[in-house]
Each structure stands twice: as structure tokens, then as C-alpha cells.
Amino acid sequence: MARIVQKFGGTSVADVERIKHVALRVKREVDAGHQVVVVVSAMAGTTNRLVEWTGQTSRLHDAREYDTVVASGEQVTAGLTALALQDLGIAARSWLGWQIPIRTDDVHGKARIESIATAEIKQRLSEGQVAVVAGFQGIGPDGRITTLGRGGSDTSAVAMAAELGAERCDVFTDVDGIYTTDPRIVAKARKLDRIAFEEMLEMASQGARVLETRSVAMAMNNRVRLQVLSSFTDTPGTLVVDEDEIVENRVVSGIAYSRDEAKITVEGVADRPGVAAALFGPLADDAINVDMIVQNVSADGATTDMTFTIARADLDRALAVLQRQRAALGFRALKPDSNVVKISVIGVGMRSHAGVAQLMFKTLAERGINIQVISTSEIKVSVLIAADYTELALRALHTAYGLDQTE
């Protein structure tokens, strides 16, 4: 007998029929004698509609009211899922964030979980009752509903699993696992049986959208074994586990890409100490995250060019911030470019293998793809290239690193 958390995303609970299907899936684990906590998202489309309504109603956007409105979606699916389980003869009840309670900080719309009270749920689990938890939501110090931000139900599930000491946290979604890269682009992409937490974290933050970054980090920190699998098929999914649980010997595990990038080149800034701080300070003050940075070699010894990347959504705001600082920074021109993509090669095996970055540069060079910016970490090499080359680059790299599926 084990304790298991099963999280079902929006497409898995899209309508009453799908919710009944979810109940059957949960029943399997119950029949196997396991204690099961089910975490549910809102029905697919519901959250978007509710968000849209709040936007149409008010430009001012009080995040507390936003949370009140948007959290209703998960409330509905939690109740319906409990009913569907009961209909199969399984004792079940729904739990809303404030009922557990899942206490969060006061950052409405993007709250962080601070504590989860589990005594009563543990008691009921031990009596054979399934707990159906509304994902994405908690209660703030002000006694009002908070939501956890994008992908928040993943975070709810992992937090519940950590707090309950669950053996596994199954994340049911509309894809059947984590792939070496996007199979819609690379036909030979391979589903991974296992992936290390750190790799998954990089994959998620570098553009792979299956799991939300925060939930992966939380799982890693709390050593919650994640499984990503599809609620539409019965095939085994991908286990996200500790690095030492991966026996396969591989250098690169996956290749991620992100189109949400924009590049800004600041031409002709003074080439002197403190210029980077002067440039990036105002951006940080405006909560604009800078990702990759490259400072060109000075041509004239007096001025230089700085190139960096930010989220594409922040581009207009970043340009405005820099223009306001023009006098202080004394640059010649700002050159924005949002026609770029960031491609990242990821693998914990890089730690003990040299030449990974070199293979990337060589492979791209052979295809005539120009690298605009490079950044590396212990287990990742990222390059920024022109967006037009996305598919070509992904396919070439996938083959070069030996990731292609073999018949």
C-alpha cells in the first residue's frame, strides 16, 4: 500500500465524460489498495474565459478579486470529480484551498504556498477516503482566496505530495511523457523513460511546456518522484527522478527551444566599469528579467556594444525603460529583434563530458546557422539563433547528439 497523488490537467477534466474517465483511472489505484489524493485543474477553457471576463470588467485588475473569480474553475471540477468517484462506490470528498487549508503568502495571482495542514486528510486517507483537492488555489493571510499563477495546479500537486510524503506524484496531461524534443517538429523524437530533476527543470525553464518550472523545483527539493503521463492512453509515462536513479549512460537528454525571447543590442555604450550595472539596474527595477548577455569587444577602445535577451512580452517595456535612461547611459542606438529563438541542449551527463558545446557549434555551423548569443551552465548549452532556423537546428542537433529514435 502506497500513498499517491494524481494530478489531472484541464484537458483531462474537460467535460463530464472526461471526469468520469478520471474517476475510473483513480479507481484503479484505490482498488490496488493505495491511498489516493487527486488534484484537479479547471475544465479546459474555463480559466481563460474567467480571466477574459476579469479583463473585460476592469482595467484596474484587483488581484484579490481576480483570484476569487478564477479559482472557481477548480472548485467546480473538484466537486464533480468527488461526485464521479462516489458514483463508482468510492468514498471521496472535495477540498478547496481554504478548507484544507493551503496557506500562501499574500501575493495574489502568483502566491507561494507556505504551509499545508494535512492531519484531517491523512486521517481520512487512512479510512479509505479519496481526497479531491482543487488545484491552483490557497488562502492568503487576509483570509481571501489566492491563486498560484500559471501551472499552479502542478505546484499544488507536488506540494501535497511533499507534505503527505507520497510515494509518487502522477501528472496526467494530454501528452504521454517527456520527449527528447518537441515531437511535432522532430519526427524522430523519443519519449524518455526517466529524466533527472535538474534536466527537467532546465527543459521546463527553457521552453518545454509539459511541467511548470516551480513545481519541478519543488519536487526536486522535496525529492518527490514525478511521473508525467497521459490520461488519454494507457502507455507508461516519464519518471522524473534523482539523477542516480538513471542508469542509462547519456550525455544529452533533451533539446528545448523557446520562442518567447527577444534580443536588444545597445550600440555605442561607454566601455568602462559599471556600464553593465547602469544598463541592467533600471531593467531589474522594472521587474524585467535579463537572460543571456554578451558584451562585444570594444572596437575603438572607448565604446562597445551590449547584446542581451529578455522575454518577448517585456520588449516594449524594456525599450521604454532604456530610452528614459539614454542620457545617463549615453548609447548611440537601440536595436531590438524579436525574430529569434533560444535552443538549449540539456543533460546532466555534460558534467563529466567535454565537447558538448563544441558539437553544438559545429553542427549549427555546418548548416550555415549563425549563433548570435551563447550561454552555458553546468548541464546546459543555450544559443540564440534566427527564428527561421528553429526546425532545421532542432533536427540537426537531435541527430548529432544521437537522440533519434531507432526502429
Place this chain on the structure above:
Amino acid sequence: MARIVQKFGGTSVADVERIKHVALRVKREVDAGHQVVVVVSAMAGTTNRLVEWTGQTSRLHDAREYDTVVASGEQVTAGLTALALQDLGIAARSWLGWQIPIRTDDVHGKARIESIATAEIKQRLSEGQVAVVAGFQGIGPDGRITTLGRGGSDTSAVAMAAELGAERCDVFTDVDGIYTTDPRIVAKARKLDRIAFEEMLEMASQGARVLETRSVAMAMNNRVRLQVLSSFTDTPGTLVVDEDEIVENRVVSGIAYSRDEAKITVEGVADRPGVAAALFGPLADDAINVDMIVQNVSADGATTDMTFTIARADLDRALAVLQRQRAALGFRALKPDSNVVKISVIGVGMRSHAGVAQLMFKTLAERGINIQVISTSEIKVSVLIAADYTELALRALHTAYGLDQTE
């Protein structure tokens, strides 16, 4: 400066545009310096859809989960209405049943309000903040969401008004007031400026659907002045007030009708003491309410016929109950008839005026309308007639009692 509760029904908050319109309506009272509590229903159609989903998900129907699902509708409109008010520059926040809290008993799906904590809301009202309260919902002794049953948002509004000592409770709906009878049937129906609580109570329980019976009774008991008006027009509505506030001298205030009736005649039951108890006991045990009753004069001195009415929705169940008791009751035959309508003439003036019932019988007789069952109370005369005569009877009675609109 007064304290006012304004309740908006489902059609008044049917979409974002309507909600913005509601906010403008509320703003008027705020601008006039009043303290305003807004109680909102779910968007029109939402509750029905949620109820349908619970029915499709489970035949077993756990009322606690039902409440969790269904109460989400009012949660959405409460948040959106607060946002719409904020957008007009009015300080406002939403309050869910459990946040206030509105404490109820444990009868999920049909709960009764037991207490309302108002200290914090009063404080905020005094600071100029509008309180937007999600109607229809409370929190039970089990810490779970309860709902108040059909028309529950009216009850929420009146309960808030009573608890806050509000000067008035405005109920905004899609009709512009209480009419002497249904204007869709009687073109000369007249909107009443005022109606007494007791009359309104009879109107509501005899078929007029504008206000829910329970909320009228609560308003009467707590002397909450109600106003029924339309959120779609700017015309004054109908005030529901104490009898002594009505100066107009009238005997009959309105004529209600209900098509939700069914009649059962039990033929050939023993004409002896205790037969009524033997007949109606099993129905009461099955929670079937009997409304009108007539016992015929015995023809043979040994057996008699009993005729009574029940809600049409209970007809099949009532017949089954009686059939099971056939041996004990020893009747000859059961004759059901659901092709009937109950017409009620209502007015507190009847207390001091004789001849009201007589005029009703005479008017119907002149039109050749046969009266099947009669029941009377201090301020009401009801008759059961064949449904085909509904419109004819209503028009004739409306004229006979001098209720017709004059140019």
C-alpha cells in the same frame, strides 16, 4: 445617509456588460452618500448548467459536493461585480458566504441561515467601501459550503438587510414590480406601488414568481422594507411594506395563479373518523405536501370521496404511495387530474370586508366555470378550476374586483 441592500438576479448579471450596468446602478446610491451592500446571483444560465453537470456526473447526488459546485456561480459574479465597481472608482470587495461568514444549518442544498457576522462589513461600509456578497451560499457546521435552495439569493439579501438594519432591500429583477396579476395574460394588469408583506407572501406562495416565499417571510418577520424593481428600466418598482403603510383603500390587491397543481380524488373510502389521517399520514411520511382538501358528503352513509391537491411534480409518487396503502384504506378507485389550475384572490382588505369569496364564485359561475375545490384563509380565497379556463377566469376576476388599469 442610509444603509441599503441591493440584490441583482441572474438576468441582471448575465454578462460583463450587464455587470457593468449593475455597477453604475450601485454607483448612484454611493454618490447619494448611502452605504451599499450588493448581493448577486449567478449569471443567468450558470446555475442550471452546474446543476445539470452534477446530475450527469452522479446519480447519488452528495449534496455537499453539489453545493461546492453550484455555489461557484455566485463566486464569479461577486468578484466581477467588485471589479466593475472598482473600475468606476468605488472601493469595493467581494465576500463569499464562508468569508463573512454566513453560518447555516447542515441541510446542504436547502440550508437555513443561522447567523451572519457583520462587524467587519459594518466597519468597511462606514469607511465608504461597498460590500459585494455572493448570494445563495453560506457555510455549514461541517465547514463546507452550503446553498440556500431555490431563490436563495433573495434570502441572502433579506438576511443581510435584517442583520445590518438596512433601511431598504432593493430586489432587482427582469420585471419592474409586482402586478395585480400576470400582465402577460391580463393586459389591464396594474403595477402596484405598494403591497403588504402578507399579501406578497400569499402572492409568492400562490404562484407569483417574482420573489421567493422564504425571503418574503423573513422580510416580514424582520420588518425589512423590500423594493422589487427592474435593473433594465428606470421606473420605480413596488414597495413591499407593513400593512399600515398602505394608504390606498382596497379589498383585493392581486390575483395569483399556479399551474403546478394536481388533483387526486379517492373514491369510495370508508366514511368514518380517522380516514383522513389514514389517507394523509403516508403522504406526509413521504414528504408530499397536501394543499387543498375537500371531503364530499357521503351518498350512502358508509363510503365517501376525498379530493385533495398536491404539487404536480409529486403526482406519480403520491399515487404510488396511495396504491401501496390500498388494502388499509379500502378505497374503490384513484382519479388523478393534473389539468387544473389554482386561482387565488389576495388582499389584506378582506379581513374587514365580507362578500369577497361570494363575488369570486358569482363571477366564475357567470362564465360557466366550474369550481372543483375551494380553500380560504384570512386574506385569500383560492379555487381549483380546469386549466383551460385560466386566462378567462383571471381576466374576469381582475375586472370584477376593480383592478383593471384605467387610462
